[in-house]
Amino acid sequence: MDKSIGTQIKKLRKELAWTQSDLAEIVGTSTSYISDIERGKAIPGFRYCKEFAKAFNLNYVAGFFPDDNTPIVDTRDLLTDTSKNLQMIIDNINLELGQTEQD
Numbered sequence: 035m036d037k038s039i040g041t042q043i044k045k046l047r048k049e050l051a052w053t054q055s056d057l058a059e060i061v062g063t064s065t066s067y068i069s070d071i072e073r074g075k076a077i078p079g080f081r082y083c084k085e086f087a088k089a090f091n092l093n094y095v096a097g098f099f100p101d102d103n104t105p106i107v108d109t110r111d112l113l114t115d116t117s118k119n120l121q122m123i124i125d126n127i128n129l130e131l132g133q134t135e136q137d
Contacts, residue, residue, distance in 0.1 A: 044072040046090045061085035
């Protein structure tokens with residue numbers, strides 16, 4: 035079974051007999067963005083995942099995964115990784131500018 039977010043969104047949308055336009059209006063985006071997500075051409079960010087979860091009345095993190103065999107993502111890990119990546123970017127910019135933490 036395909037577990038991609040886009041596939042799950044399409045499946046849930048069709049179960050509710052919604053068009054892509056219906057879903058786009060509900061979550062506050064364009065029909066083309068919904069199409070891109072469903073075809074795997076785009077991956078929704080946290081904001082849209084939250085909106086999709088609300089639209090489908092799902093748990094924000096685990097709602098797109100239909101069985102218990104799929105690991106649940108801990109958003110704290112994602113935020114920690116993002117924070118580390120941002121810090122690395124800031125450090126690299128400071129290095130490029132010739133600045134250090136002691137400055």
